Amino acid sequence: MTEVRFYGDPPPGIDDRTLPGRLIVIEGTDGVGRSTQVALLKEWLEDRGYAVLDTGLVRSELAGPGIKRAKQGHTLDPITLNLFYATDFWDRMERQIIPALRAGMVALVDRYVFSLIARAAVRGVPADWMEELYGFALVPDAVMYLDIDVEHLLPRVLSKRGFDYWESGLDYLREADVYRSFVRYQTDLLAEFLRLAERHSFTVIDARRNISETFGAVRQEVERALHGMEVEPVPSLARTLDAAQGADAIPGDGSATSTGASSASPAT
Amino acid sequence: MIEAGDGTESLPGRLFIVEGIDGSGKSTQLDLLHKWLTSLGYLVVFTEWNSSPIVKGTTRRGKKLRLLSPMSFSLIHAADFANRVHAQILPALRSGAIVLADRYVYTAFARDAVRGVSREWIRRVYSFAVLPSLAFYFDVPLDEAIRRIMDGRPTLKYYEAGLDLELADDPAESFRRYQGLIQKEYEAMVAEYGLVRMNATENLIRQQQQMRRLVEPHLEGVRRVEGGNVSDALTETSLRGRYLVDRTGGATP
Numbered sequence: 001m002t003e004v005r006f007y008g009d010p011p012p013g014i015d016d017r018t019l020p021g022r023l024i025v026i027e028g029t030d031g032v033g034r035s036t037q038v039a040l041l042k043e044w045l046e047d048r049g050y051a052v053l054d055t056g057l058v059r060s061e062l063a064g065p066g067i068k069r070a071k072q073g074h075t076l077d078p079i080t081l082n083l084f085y086a087t088d089f090w091d092r093m094e095r096q097i098i099p100a101l102r103a104g105m106v107a108l109v110d111r112y113v114f115s116l117i118a119r120a121a122v123r124g125v126p127a128d129w130m131e132e133l134y135g136f137a138l139v140p141d142a143v144m145y146l147d148i149d150v151e152h153l154l155p156r157v158l159s160k161r162g163f164d165y166w167e168s169g170l171d172y173l174r175e176a177d178v179y180r181s182f183v184r185y186q187t188d189l190l191a192e193f194l195r196l197a198e199r200h201s202f203t204v205i206d207a208r209r210n211i212s213e214t215f216g217a218v219r220q221e222v223e224r225a226l227h228g229m230e231v232e233p234v235p236s237l238a239r240t241l242d243a244a245q246g247a248d249a250i251p252g253d254g255s256a257t258s259t260g261a262s263s264a265s266p267a268t
Numbered sequence: 269m270i271e272a273g274d275g276t277e278s279l280p281g282r283l284f285i286v287e288g289i290d291g292s293g294k295s296t297q298l299d300l301l302h303k304w305l306t307s308l309g310y311l312v313v314f315t316e317w318n319s320s321p322i323v324k325g326t327t328r329r330g331k332k333l334r335l336l337s338p339m340s341f342s343l344i345h346a347a348d349f350a351n352r353v354h355a356q357i358l359p360a361l362r363s364g365a366i367v368l369a370d371r372y373v374y375t376a377f378a379r380d381a382v383r384g385v386s387r388e389w390i391r392r393v394y395s396f397a398v399l400p401s402l403a404f405y406f407d408v409p410l411d412e413a414i415r416r417i418m419d420g421r422p423t424l425k426y427y428e429a430g431l432d433l434e435l436a437d438d439p440a441e442s443f444r445r446y447q448g449l450i451q452k453e454y455e456a457m458v459a460e461y462g463l464v465r466m467n468a469t470e471n472l473i474r475q476q477q478q479m480r481r482l483v484e485p486h487l488e489g490v491r492r493v494e495g496g497n498v499s500d501a502l503t504e505t506s507l508r509g510r511y512l513v514d515r516t517g518g519a520t521p
Contacts, residue, residue, distance in 0.1 A: 094339065
């Protein structure tokens with residue numbers, strides 16, 4: 001990130017004009033495969049010598065536990081829930097993300113404000129209120145949106161945890177069964193995401209493809225975002241082992257490491 | 269009739285709120301008003317700052333661990349307020365009750381502005397709030413307020429004293445400067461929001477009389493609790509109320 005920009009009024013306490021790190025965001029609906037892509041990307045970046053912070057929703061020290069508790073038992077109106085999420089978001093912004101960017105790290109964020117805005121919008125919270133609320137968010141170097149349709153999403157959700165209460169819109173939709181609720185909710189949510197993608201110029205990545213094809217597109221976008229960034233010349237473990245192996249310093253089995261290294265090199 | 273924050277709904281209840289720096293005596297006056305309204309048979313719901321059962325635990329955690337920055341301080345208090353608006357204030361106003369609020373959005377506008385949060389932004393964040401029927405501002409000289417607080421409560425907490433603002437190392441001195449800055453914000457809001465300025469150095473009875481005089485015209489058409497009270501019924505029927513458990517703390521014959 002060369003220049004520090006916010007979506008709205010700059011928040012107090014952040015005086016930086018420039019930050020040497022990069023802020024990279026992955027957005028997409030639940031079950032689309034975000035966490036898999038984040039895991040692959042983190043390893044890929046570390047193998048290239050980047051120091052990586054990864055963070056995501058509800059992981060703040062301040063508000064994470066409170067949100068989890070609130071979502072268990074109570075019916076919470078969407079305004080309160082969003083202000084709670086905003087607290088969690090800002091706490092991570094201020095105490096995880098910005099310090100990492102100052103230190104020249106790559107901050108990898110699994111769901112930024114856009115998931116929150118989309119989820120609130122389908123629940124009837126005015127979009128302009130949400131966008132104003134999140135005016136304190138830093139404009140990222142890259143926002144990748146993992147795009148999918150309900151048809152392709154269904155088997156992924158079912159093969160993992162099944163239908164989640166909130167991710168099926170059961171908190172506000174009055175559908176007779178969870179399947180119908182899920183389809184209706186996700187259809188609305190995905191449409192909302194695409195509206196945001198257009199409005200904020202996300203990089204839309206077709207996530208209907210398999211993991212490796214999707215990751216190819218993710219890497220391409222990340223490479224663009226990393227352009228001009230200085231990397232500490234810290235060789236990765238895999239490369240160190242490779243080099244050592246080449247010099248015959250480490251005897252024995254090196255197949256696992258060389259496989260790791262070759263899969264980590266960028267596809268052409 | 270007042271209106272919901274989004275302007276889409278007319279609410280039959282009334283909303284009276286009090287504001288002022290710590291030690292202005294606003295809570296005492298609101299309590300007296302509460303008793304008076306109840307005695308007149310009105311249905312009264314009381315709500316105070318920072319009391320949402322769902323959110324206040326997080327605020328407490330943030331204060332205890334000193335995790336709160338100006339922005340997270342602002343956001344968590346907004347969450348607390350939003351929860352009270354949706355779970356307490358709006359349902360009460362829809363039912364035609366009188367809601368009394370000890371501190372309202374103006375507390376956030378003042379405290380957050382002092383901490384450097386954008387005044388425009390914080391007003392937009394709180395745009396879901398219901399506009400009060402009457403908002404009282406208890407105006408007290410800083411020295412007098414400080415004297416009242418320091419007399420009763422010598423140890424000031426970190427955020428209460430505004431120590432996070434780094435105005436002074438000494439908690440008492442920090443508190444004084446913090447309250448002074450908040451007072452300036454309130455002063456600007458008196459005109460902006462038409463707050464009713466109360467002279468908080470006046471005699472308590474006279475302040476209360478003035479409050480009631482101002483509240484009274486707003487009470488026209490507000491629903492009262494009907495059905496009479498228990499002691500009237502007992503007198504009329506010549507019964508003793510032997511089985512009325514919560515009447516005199518027991519139904520002993």
